[in-house]
Amino acid sequence: MGNNGNDPVIVVGGGIGGLATALGLAQADKNVQVLEQAPEIGEIGAGIQLAANATNVLQRLGVMDKISEVSVFPKRLVLMDAYTGKELSALDLGEIYKERYGAPYVVLHRSDMQRILLEACEAHPNIEIRTNQQITSTKDNGNSVDVVTASGAIHSGSAVIGADGLWSTTRKQFSDDDPVCSQYVAYRGAIPMEEVTNVGNLDDVYMWIGRNMHVVQYPVRRGELYNQVVVFKSSQYRKEIERTDQWGTPEEMDEVFSNTCEKVKTAISFISRQKRWPMYDRNPIDNWTDGNITLMGDAAHPMLQYLAQGACQALEDASYLTDTVLKHGDDFKSAFLEYQQERLPRTAYVQRSARSWGEIIHTENPTATLLRNVILKQRTEKDFTFIDRYHGYNKAAMEVN
Numbered sequence: 001m002g003n004n005g006n007d008p009v010i011v012v013g014g015g016i017g018g019l020a021t022a023l024g025l026a027q028a029d030k031n032v033q034v035l036e037q038a039p040e041i042g043e044i045g046a047g048i049q050l051a052a053n054a055t056n057v058l059q060r061l062g063v064m065d066k067i068s069e070v071s072v073f074p075k076r077l078v079l080m081d082a083y084t085g086k087e088l089s090a091l092d093l094g095e096i097y098k099e100r101y102g103a104p105y106v107v108l109h110r111s112d113m114q115r116i117l118l119e120a121c122e123a124h125p126n127i128e129i130r131t132n133q134q135i136t137s138t139k140d141n142g143n144s145v146d147v148v149t150a151s152g153a154i155h156s157g158s159a160v161i162g163a164d165g166l167w168s169t170t171r172k173q174f175s176d177d178d179p180v181c182s183q184y185v186a187y188r189g190a191i192p193m194e195e196v197t198n199v200g201n202l203d204d205v206y207m208w209i210g211r212n213m214h215v216v217q218y219p220v221r222r223g224e225l226y227n228q229v230v231v232f233k234s235s236q237y238r239k240e241i242e243r244t245d246q247w248g249t250p251e252e253m254d255e256v257f258s259n260t261c262e263k264v265k266t267a268i269s270f271i272s273r274q275k276r277w278p279m280y281d282r283n284p285i286d287n288w289t290d291g292n293i294t295l296m297g298d299a300a301h302p303m304l305q306y307l308a309q310g311a312c313q314a315l316e317d318a319s320y321l322t323d324t325v326l327k328h329g330d331d332f333k334s335a336f337l338e339y340q341q342e343r344l345p346r347t348a349y350v351q352r353s354a355r356s357w358g359e360i361i362h363t364e365n366p367t368a369t370l371l372r373n374v375i376l377k378q379r380t381e382k383d384f385t386f387i388d389r390y391h392g393y394n395k396a397a398m399e400v401n
């Protein structure tokens with residue numbers, strides 16, 4: 001049975017996934033209300049890589065021109081040995097990439113991306129964004145859905161999409177699982193380009209890999225800032241102290257990277273030590289849809305960031321949700337079921353692949369390292385076989401998996 005088409009679709013969470021979903025649904029003629037817990041919509045001061053499966057969606061949403069203005073279009077994605085400083089493998093991200101996937105690979109500052117999505121939402125008459133709205137529960141009444149905030153306010157809508165991230169409240173409706181701690185932490189931040197020394201080619205994205213650690217570097221904001229992410233496994237991690245900052249400390253970071261090459265050591269010396277991010281994902285679940293309620297983005301399928309696909313997958317979700325809502329009109333139940341049928345296997349695959357890729361790049365085993373490096377060296381810069389299934393998302397790519 002259909003819903004009242006005038007009631008808004010409620011999107012819980014105004015992150016990249018929530019805003020992109022709001023925009024897609026508004027463009028499909030739905031009224032949308034975004035409820036965000038924070039006093040302001042904003043992102044952290046670090047970079048983000050967006051592959052073609054994401055930029056294709058941004059093109060569809062009509063924001064790619066604005067995104068391009070603040071992005072950097074890197075020439076290559078380069079894997080480096082963190083100890084020897086030697087190149088292990090590279091992928092061409094230039095014209096050949098763009099032609100193959102129909103959209104470019106970009107790197108940009110998260111706050112720039114968030115701002116562009118937010119401005120597009122604010123400019124759309126079908127979207128209302130409300131901050132300071134922490135959602136505590138959701139109830140499907142059959143023909144309408146109620147969400148309740150921490151202050152006791154009730155918002156009613158025709159459907160609810162939980163886009164509330166890794167620690168999602170909406171997800172509790174489908175699973176009592178907890179985020180899985182990887183025992184890795186990240187330190188990250190973007191610094192003014194004038195302060196940057198001892199880096200490689202500024203047109204490239206670098207990933208330096210080594211035992212239980214890696215470092216990612218790339219320019220953002222038209223090349224005005226340089227973004228760095230330092231990631232390592234903490235030997236001090238214990239379950240009892242998981243929610244404290246007693247593991248993965250800056251001192252441990254210095255120790256882990258003490259035997260790396262000079263360029264990596266320089267990266268470590270520039271990284272902000274004030275905030276650390278413990279890295280979590282979750283195991284895939286087999287259902288995230290019930291009637292007029294569904295999940296998307298990290299709320300549905302949080303993954304480790306090693307393939308740089310978390311936000312890309314959230315954008316794929318947003319696009320696919322828009323398609324199924326366009327197809328089923330006000331029958332959100334059918335739209336959400338079809339959306340889940342397509343997206344669940346795909347995202348579970350990417351979640352698992354991110355873990356496996358982490359094991360490959362972080363391996364401590366000398367034989368595995370040797371084999372990995374030999375295989376990586378054999379591939380050419382124009383060999384896209386490995387990334388086709390991620391960056392070239394379409395039905396055919398899904399069927400391969």
Ligand SMILES: Cc1cc2nc3c(=O)[nH]c(=O)nc-3n(C[C@H](O)[C@H](O)[C@H](O)COP(=O)(O)OP(=O)(O)OC[C@H]3O[C@@H](n4cnc5c(N)ncnc54)[C@H](O)[C@@H]3O)c2cc1C
Nearest residue numbers: 013015016017037049135164165297298305308310311312
């Ligand atoms: C170190 C690191 C590097 C990464 N690099 C990349 C990359 O290069 N490329 C890439 O594609 N992905 C990357 N990712 C992953 C990417 O950041 C996430 O997948 C993406 O941000 C998820 O977006 P989201 O909108 O689903 O969730 P979030 O961005 O987490 O947004 C959730 C929103 O919901 C709000 N919220 C939460 N609970 C409630 C509630 N109860 N009520 C109301 N609002 C609520 C939050 O305040 C937040 O605004 C990286 C992740 C990390 C940790």
